[in-house]
Amino acid sequence: MGSTDTIFALSSGAPPAAIGVIRISGPRALEAAGAVTTAPMPEPRQARFRRIVDPETREVLDECVLVWFPAAASETGEDTVELQGHGSRAAIRAIEAALGRLPAVRLAEPGEFTRRAFLNGKTDLAKIEGLADLIHAETAQQRRAAMAMMGGALSRKIALWSQRLMSVSARVEAVLNFSDEGDVDEAVVRAGVTGEIGTVAAELAAELAKPGAERLRDGVRVVIAGPPNAGKSTLLNALAGRDAAIVSPIAGTTRDVIEVPVALGGVPFLLADTAGLREPGGDEIEAIGMDRAHAMLAAADIVLWLGHGEELPYVPGALMMVHAKADLGARPVDSGPFAMAALPVSAVTGEGMDALVAALLAATERLLPQPGDYALSVRQRRAMERARDALVEGAKQTDDILIAESVRAALAALDEITGRATTEAVLDELFSGFCIGK
Ligand SMILES: Nc1nc2c(ncn2[C@@H]2O[C@H](COP(=O)(O)OP(=O)(O)OP(=O)(O)O)[C@@H](O)[C@H]2O)c(=O)[nH]1
Numbered sequence: 001m002g003s004t005d006t007i008f009a010l011s012s013g014a015p016p017a018a019i020g021v022i023r024i025s026g027p028r029a030l031e032a033a034g035a036v037t038t039a040p041m042p043e044p045r046q047a048r049f050r051r052i053v054d055p056e057t058r059e060v061l062d063e064c065v066l067v068w069f070p071a072a073a074s075e076t077g078e079d080t081v082e083l084q085g086h087g088s089r090a091a092i093r094a095i096e097a098a099l100g101r102l103p104a105v106r107l108a109e110p111g112e113f114t115r116r117a118f119l120n121g122k123t124d125l126a127k128i129e130g131l132a133d134l135i136h137a138e139t140a141q142q143r144r145a146a147m148a149m150m151g152g153a154l155s156r157k158i159a160l161w162s163q164r165l166m167s168v169s170a171r172v173e174a175v176l177n178f179s180d181e182g183d184v185d186e187a188v189v190r191a192g193v194t195g196e197i198g199t200v201a202a203e204l205a206a207e208l209a210k211p212g213a214e215r216l217r218d219g220v221r222v223v224i225a226g227p228p229n230a231g232k233s234t235l236l237n238a239l240a241g242r243d244a245a246i247v248s249p250i251a252g253t254t255r256d257v258i259e260v261p262v263a264l265g266g267v268p269f270l271l272a273d274t275a276g277l278r279e280p281g282g283d284e285i286e287a288i289g290m291d292r293a294h295a296m297l298a299a300a301d302i303v304l305w306l307g308h309g310e311e312l313p314y315v316p317g318a319l320m321m322v323h324a325k326a327d328l329g330a331r332p333v334d335s336g337p338f339a340m341a342a343l344p345v346s347a348v349t350g351e352g353m354d355a356l357v358a359a360l361l362a363a364t365e366r367l368l369p370q371p372g373d374y375a376l377s378v379r380q381r382r383a384m385e386r387a388r389d390a391l392v393e394g395a396k397q398t399d400d401i402l403i404a405e406s407v408r409a410a411l412a413a414l415d416e417i418t419g420r421a422t423t424e425a426v427l428d429e430l431f432s433g434f435c436i437g438k
């Protein structure tokens with residue numbers, strides 16, 4: 001499977017659909033498109049109506065709008081043709097079979113179009129990760145962060161850090177090469193170099209301290225907990241907008257953890273309903289359910305506690321006291337170390353629900369990237385950590401050779417983020433997560 005193969009794939013969504021776009025990319029893209037259509041190729045980037053035919057039988061398989069993009073200005077950096085036909089399963093299967101019979105033309109592997117764009121210098125890995133996130137974005141917040149990454153916000157910062165480190169490198173080399181000639185004041189250069197290395201290390205550390213992409217991708221973990229019958233499942237259902245959990249007047253209804261992803265105010269949340277917590281004494285299943293509830297509390301970003309303060313177990317995450325069933329009347333104010341105003345909420349009348357959602361959104365501010373900012377993926381974070389560590393080490397060194405070595409290591413780690421330095425294995429891993437046709 002040489003990279004000079006011409007590849008094709010359905011790039012639009014799964015058929016049946018109103019339209020189905022088959023993309024062909026590679027040195028034989030024009031030839032292949034010509035073989036399965038009737039009239040000559042239109043001018044580049046001009047949309048023209050064409051019939052798609054079987055090259056052997058000349059049977060008409062579909063009708064389409066054909067556009068071709070010459071290599072210099074195409075997305076993949078190769079000649080690319082788009083056949084924008086109908087999203088018919090049978091038509092697409094027939095067209096794909098016809099294309100697949102042409103010599104040196106084959107079905108694309110997952111992410112292969114994007115991989116070619118990367119290899120042809122059309123984009124970098126950070127932008128590609130942004131693109132992948134955009135495709136999978138389900139909430140407004142995810143979309144904004146993905147757009148920032150895809151638009152090159154991180155790539156630009158990496159480029160600036162790299163430039164500064166390269167200039168540091170040049171200064172260190174100058175000391176190394178010309179120190180015996182007496183025209184370089186070694187001490188001054190070395191102090192400047194150490195200062196700049198420390199500054200970049202601090203900037204990388206600040207970047208790493210920002211919220212990562214995990215919560216943006218998986219949702220902020222909100223655990224609803226409290227004593228049995230407090231109204232936890234009813235509250236989960238009200239927030240989720242559907243009857244995800246069973247509700248009943250019987251204390252001990254919920255046994256297992258019920259997780260529901262939901263977008264509130266454009267922010268992704270993963271809500272979890274848990275078994276009511278009370279003194280042991282119930283059956284074995286209830287005991288297991290309570291163990292699970294405790295495990296969820298330990299991993300929660302935010303806990304909605306529907307009981308009194310005195311009943312509250314230790315929670316490491318943010319805590320919000322909720323006075324559920326507020327329609328049934330006020331409740332006595334908590335006393336003691338956990339005294340904290342409880343938000344009155346009724347899942348039945350809707351009272352306090354808007355305030356609860358607003359409080360949840362406010363609590364996510366330190367957990368999610370700021371609107372318009374990107375979030376680092378685990379891969380990007382690891383590389384950036386290595387760059388920071390190398391610089392922290394470098395700033396401690398007095399030997400010029402070791403300083404130069406640290407800066408080189410940091411530069412190499414930063415290059416991994418954009419893919420200037422990367423391995424086949426990293427690319428395979430990254431692109432395997434893409435769909436065919438992307
Ligand atoms: N009036 C009123 N009743 C409510 C409200 N929320 C829940 N209830 C009722 O309280 C009872 C218990 O509700 P659930 O949501 O099952 O309570 P839970 O905390 O999940 O209970 P367990 O799963 O047993 O721990 C049900 O009969 C609900 O209809 C509310 O806001 N107002």
Ligand SMILES: [Mg+2]
Binds near residue numbers: 233245246253273274
């Ligand atoms: Mg319940």
